[in-house]
């Protein structure tokens with residue numbers, strides 16, 4: 001077996017970069033993408049970062065900065081970002097099928113079986129390819145473990161001389177220690193703001209100091225993950241490529257309404273739509289659920305905040321949108337009060353079993369024929385929606401009652417997924 005070699009391809013300021021593809025006039029300008037309901041900044045261009053607008057900043061706090069610097073704002077256009085993300089994965093798939101799509105803007109590639117000598121040159125070629133074919137700038141890190149590849153891509157992004165590519169392997173490669181010595185411990189993958197203060201209290205300030213810790217000690221702070229992280233940072237791969245993604249333990253679908261509502265039909269449509277969304281994710285992870293909770297709340301920022309929840313159990317594990325939606329709408333009927341102004345609602349699925357388990361149900365409780373019929377129906381629905389666009393086929397209850405749809409006043413056109421919003425070229 002060849003030695004492991006991973007590349008992390010990480011899109012820079014991803015949501016903002018997607019907007020810039022269709023708005024080249026925004027080059028060099030400060031740009032923000034806002035969360036649903038236009039409340040917080042969820043992506044910032046480099047120019048917006050320089051202005052000191054932090055990630056997740058509530059925009060009302062930065063009203064003056066935004067006005068004085070002509071910061072351009074967009075409502076999140078997730079349909080567009082999802083499509084661009086898929087195009088990048090398509091490009092990466094032409095390089096190797098050994099790919100793990102880690103998040104909407106990050107993918108790991110396994111390079112161990114590719115005939116590459118100069119990884120730095122390879123990285124620059126891939127960067128140009130994605131820039132030319134999709135139009136999104138990426139940073140690439142190449143290393144013998146995933147944690148080091150992540151660290152390398154971070155350095156590639158932050159150090160202008162590296163021009164987006166940092167390799168710890170091959171000719172012209174960088175030395176990990178040099179980078180870890182100047183990297184704060186909280187920038188390591190998986191450390192973050194919660195663990196960093198604990199580590200700093202023990203005098204561990206840089207990534208290098210963390211990598212030098214005794215594995216047992218890291219284990220006592222972070223569990224098995226901590227021991228593995230230390231090995232990974234020292235160049236020993238513990239985390240293989242996960243081709244199908246991680247096994248999900250729970251799935252949540254929740255939103256704030258565009259405006260508060262008393263209307264049962266509006267809340268019902270939202271719950272049905274969340275059920276459909278969560279059920280689709282559940283099917284894609286090849287699991288069935290045995291429990292679900294719905295919740296509804298009033299506005300947290302208004303007096304008399306209240307939250308109601310209702311749990312339901314499924315005797316027969318399911319991932320069927322129809323069963324989930326009708327059961328959860330039934331649960332909503334039990335807790336719904338007409339005098340309440342509902343502000344937010346959500347659906348959570350948990351306690352999963354693998355979907356292969358049902359076929360070997362030894363107790364004979366499950367009607368396999370009925371189950372397989374439902375499954376075929378769901379597969380057909382997912383296939384139609386994949387082929388013709390999200391939500392082309394859906395359950396009547398999820399009718400898109402316009403009221404529960406979040407506000408997105410500043411959304412850019414869905415350039416690539418709606419015929420009537422395609423970009424127009426004048427010549």
Ligand SMILES: [Mg+2]
Nearest residue numbers: 010011012105
């Ligand atoms: Mg990124």
